[in-house]
Amino acid sequence: MQQYGISPETLEESQDLSSFFKILTTSTDKNDKVYVSTVHAYHYPVTAFQWHPEKTAFEWGxxxxxxxxxxxxxxxxxxxxxxxxxxxxxxxxxxxDVLDNLIYNYSPTFCGKAG
Structure with missing residues (x-):
């Protein structure tokens, strides 16, 4: 049973999903089940990630x-x-609104080392 993702087979079997999204990447979960991890819409500027692309550069530990x-x-x-x-x-x-929300308006707070 897929709990938090969708298998490539399930996406491809769904006419609605497979006609809207192209599978770009798949990943394997901790139970060795393959799931769709990145999709892109064929005709719309929609890309979806089931992972965190920013982690490689910014999360350590x-x-x-x-x-x-x-x-x-x-x-x-x-x-x-x-x-x-x-x-x-x-x-x-x-x-x-842009100026009011810049990161420079905030004082960083150290929250501890990840992990």
């Missing part, structure tokens, strides 16, 4: 998170792709 050069390149590529997709939108927040 857990042995299952890869930090190889290839893993970092994947993270950077995904970030660049998502930014390029976001820039296609004509929606723009008022500049004051």
């Amino acid at each position: 857990l042995p299952m998170i890869p930090h190889s050069e290839d893993a970092i390149h994947v993270t950077q590529h995904i970030a660049n792709f998502l930014i390029s997709e976001a820039r296609k939108s004509l929606n723009r927040p008022p500049i004051q």
